[in-house]
Amino acid sequence: MGALDDLYQQLILDHYRNRRGRGRIDGASASVHEHNPVCGDECFLDILVVDGRIAEIRADGDGCSISQAAASMLTEAAQGRELDEALDLVEHFRLMMHGEAAPDEELLGDAIALEGVAKYPVRVKCALLSWLALRDCIADYRETVATGG
Amino acid sequence: MGNSAQHTLDAQALRAEFPILTSPRADARELHYLDSAATSQKPRRVLDAMDAYYRETNANVHRGVYEMAAEATARFEAGRDAVARLVNHPREATVFTKNATEAINLVAWAWGARELGEGDEVLVTLMEHHSNIVPWQIVAGITGATVRFCPVTPGGDLDLDAMRDMIGPRTRMVAVVHVSNTLGTINPVEEIVAMAHAAGALTMVDATQSVPHMPVDAAAIGSDFLAFTGHKMCGPTGIGVLAAAPERLEAMEPFLGGGEMISDVTTEGSSWNEIPWKFEAGTPPIAEAVGLGAAVEFLEQVGMENIRAHEMEVARQMLDALDEVPGLTVHGPGDIGRRGASVSFTLDGVHPHDIGQFLDTRGVCVRAGHHCTKPLMRHIGVQSTARASAYLYTTEDDILALRDALVACRDWFGAA
Numbered sequence: 001m002g003a004l005d006d007l008y009q010q011l012i013l014d015h016y017r018n019r020r021g022r023g024r025i026d027g028a029s030a031s032v033h034e035h036n037p038v039c040g041d042e043c044f045l046d047i048l049v050v051d052g053r054i055a056e057i058r059a060d061g062d063g064c065s066i067s068q069a070a071a072s073m074l075t076e077a078a079q080g081r082e083l084d085e086a087l088d089l090v091e092h093f094r095l096m097m098h099g100e101a102a103p104d105e106e107l108l109g110d111a112i113a114l115e116g117v118a119k120y121p122v123r124v125k126c127a128l129l130s131w132l133a134l135r136d137c138i139a140d141y142r143e144t145v146a147t148g149g
Numbered sequence: 150m151g152n153s154a155q156h157t158l159d160a161q162a163l164r165a166e167f168p169i170l171t172s173p174r175a176d177a178r179e180l181h182y183l184d185s186a187a188t189s190q191k192p193r194r195v196l197d198a199m200d201a202y203y204r205e206t207n208a209n210v211h212r213g214v215y216e217m218a219a220e221a222t223a224r225f226e227a228g229r230d231a232v233a234r235l236v237n238h239p240r241e242a243t244v245f246t247k248n249a250t251e252a253i254n255l256v257a258w259a260w261g262a263r264e265l266g267e268g269d270e271v272l273v274t275l276m277e278h279h280s281n282i283v284p285w286q287i288v289a290g291i292t293g294a295t296v297r298f299c300p301v302t303p304g305g306d307l308d309l310d311a312m313r314d315m316i317g318p319r320t321r322m323v324a325v326v327h328v329s330n331t332l333g334t335i336n337p338v339e340e341i342v343a344m345a346h347a348a349g350a351l352t353m354v355d356a357t358q359s360v361p362h363m364p365v366d367a368a369a370i371g372s373d374f375l376a377f378t379g380h381k382m383c384g385p386t387g388i389g390v391l392a393a394a395p396e397r398l399e400a401m402e403p404f405l406g407g408g409e410m411i412s413d414v415t416t417e418g419s420s421w422n423e424i425p426w427k428f429e430a431g432t433p434p435i436a437e438a439v440g441l442g443a444a445v446e447f448l449e450q451v452g453m454e455n456i457r458a459h460e461m462e463v464a465r466q467m468l469d470a471l472d473e474v475p476g477l478t479v480h481g482p483g484d485i486g487r488r489g490a491s492v493s494f495t496l497d498g499v500h501p502h503d504i505g506q507f508l509d510t511r512g513v514c515v516r517a518g519h520h521c522t523k524p525l526m527r528h529i530g531v532q533s534t535a536r537a538s539a540y541l542y543t544t545e546d547d548i549l550a551l552r553d554a555l556v557a558c559r560d561w562f563g564a565a
Contacts, residue, residue: 007506008561017563039502040519040532062532064500065562126502 007120008065011113016065021075023058030141034133036125041067045133049141053082059130066114066123071130073111083138090135097124158451158459160544166192166447167542178512181547186330186358186491186538187516188380191444195383198443199436210435211409211426225435228442229425232390235445235453236360236375238367242395244425245388245433249357250280252376252391253324255428256353257284259404260397261322267293270319272350274299274307274336275528276329279521281355285324294321301528305332305481313344320350327365328358331520331536332481333464333488335359342372351397357381361448361540362489363457367392379437384444388437391428398424405430456541460490463539463548467492470552476559480534491538493520496555499562501535507558508535513551 024031028046035042041063048056057078059071078086093111095101097118105112117127164170167190174180182190208218210225233240246252261284265271271285275298285296299312307325316323323345327338342352352372359365361382367375374397379388403410403421407430412420421427448456464485471477476497482488496504501517508515516536519526526532537551 013563038518040523040526042532062500064502066502068500120506123502123506 007116007123009113009116011110012065012069015069015072015110018072019068020072021058021079022060022072024060025056025058030137030144032133032137032140034129034136036063036067036129038122038125039064041126041129043067043071043130043133045071045130045137047134047137047141049083053080054078054086055080057134059133063129064123064126066117067126067129070111070114070127073109073114074130074134077107077109077111078134083142087135087138090131093131094128097127158455158541160459160542163451164542164544166194168193168196170542174512179550181511181513181550183537183539183543183547183551184514184516185361185540185543186381186536188386189361189383189540190542191385191440192383192447194447195385195440195443199385199440202436202439207436209432221435224442225433225438228438228440228445231442231445231449233392235449236356236365236367236377236390236392237369238375238392239395241424242393242398244391244393244398244428245438246376246391246428247387247434248380248389249355249376249378250284250389252374252389253280253353253355254284255391255404256374256376256393257288259401259428260351261285261288261294262291263402265289265292265294265321268319269294269321270317271296271322271324272299272312272315272320272345273297273324274312274326275301276305276307276332276334276336276522276525277324277326278330278355278357279523280357281324281326281353282524285322298524299325301332301525305329305334305529306487307334307336307341309337309340312341316344316348316350318348320345320348322351322353324353324355326355326358328356328362328489328491329481329522329525330358330491331493331522331525331534333491333493334482335487335489338370338372342370346371358489358491362460364453373397379441379444382441382444383447384441385437388434388441395424398428403427403430407431409433451541459541460539460543461485463543463545464488464490464492466545466548467537467539467551470548471555473552474555474559477555480529480531490540490543491536493534493536495531495534496559499558501533503562504535504555504558507561508551508554511550511554511557513547513554515551 025046029049031046042061044060046058057075096103099118103112206220208221210222233243289296300308345352353374354372356377360377373394375392380386410430480493505517518533
């Protein structure tokens with residue numbers, strides 16, 4: 001099962017079966033709800049921002065192994081980062097998924113295991129769903145702060 | 150498994166007619182194509198007919214006076230004759246469109262946008278494909294009409310009692326799918342059409358999943374409009390059909406304007422060509438009509454009754470095989486007399502996308518997702534399903550490959 005091993009590395013299956021950072025945050029600083037129109041998969045993403053850093057991040061929703069593992073890995077990779085740093089992380093991940101950047105393992109952590117998904121265009125959206133939700137979540141948070149909301 | 154006594158069709162022999170099913174594949178995997186509800190494979194004679202048209206007699210249809218243009222027109226119109234014959238419908242009321250979606254849009258715009266108004270109702274069902282929902286929603290948004298949804302029973306049937314209650318004096322159109330692309334349910338469209346007509350409503354039957362798979366008699370169904378597509382019935386993409394009541398087409402204004410559909414054009418205005426050409430603006434899908442004609446001749450030779458009998462047998466094999474997979478749930482009727490051979494299912498602990506990806510490594514092609522039926526998905530409480538769908542070339546070997554791959558898939562993802 002060469003092709004399968006490529007796509008579904010052990011690390012991905014592990015994050016799928018044992019989700020990290022799953023759930024919602026009471027009193028979150030910002031929340032987004034996004035879905036993948038291709039398959040209907042949903043992602044709820046909450047962040048708690050303290051002193052310009054992501055003090056807590058949680059992802060919830062249902063989806064395929066790739067989308068669920070990606071969300072799990074995201075919560076680990078983004079935890080504790082400054083907002084701009086988190087945006088850089090998301091951008092690096094996005095570029096990797098489009099085959100436009102060599103993966104930086106130190107930055108990505110376990111999420112480096114998703115590199116092989118880039119070869120499956122239909123599944124790239126699954127991997128990106130929660131990560132792009134974080135980008136939108138940070139934008140929402142900043143807009144709320146800027147408008148004094 | 151299987152009751153070969155009922156078999157009047159040799160699927161294994163028919164596979165020889167389909168180059169894609171018999172050519173060796175680059176990766177040497179055997180192809181188990183179980184996605185014919187999305188699009189069917191094409192027999193050689195369809196490819197040859199389209200190729201011959203382009204090589205021998207490519208010319209634009211209708212007004213050309215030279216012989217080659219007359220030949221092109223003859224082959225194009227012969228495609229229409231074949232399609233009309235297949236569904237027992239007058240040729241002049243058999244309109245070529247881009248696909249079934251465009252056929253429904255044609256009616257939504259040419260009839261609905263002009264005839265619907267505030268307080269009017271369009272009744273669709275919860276098991277419609279988006280193509281029989283969204284055009285009505287768009288036109289309702291413009292006209293002030295309302296789109297209502299007939300519910301589906303837990304067993305996967307239309308709730309006809311509810312439908313009877315919902316059809317009333319405000320109902321102007323009842324739009325219903327003949328065979329559900331997701332559940333496989335065969336709906337009693339003759340009864341529904343009679344119910345709608347008794348209340349003075351018009352009817353649209355989406356026959357996309359029935360015309361390729363069973364005898365469909367448009368005259369017996371009696372709907373005002375019946376839509377289907379070429380590429381799911383062994384024909385090419387890019388051509389669909391609207392079989393309409395001739396008097397409706399006569400009364401309706403055109404949908405798209407342009408060349409071909411006019412009788413006269415002056416600086417003051419235009420008048421319309423005769424039906425069906427009034428609804429065929431611009432250069433039509435000529436090679437596609439030729440290919441569809443060849444597809445119809447192929448289906449007629451195999452026999453629509455034989456195709457239906459074969460698919461009932463395959464549906465039985467599929468339901469039995471899926472029943473052997475632990476943790477698997479079929480969504481749709483269990484009675485093969487009331488269903489087609491398109492079977493949606495979910496597997497505990499494994500997402501449909503993961504099922505589709507895993508099965509692909511074993512050459513088994515199934516679809517995963519919402520199948521363009523999101524209201525139905527919400528109604529039955531699932532986000533998506535995997536769907537295996539058969540056709541005249543599906544064999545028991547394909548079904549056993551599906552079963553074995555699903556069992557292996559469950560182990561691979563460690564589903565409890």
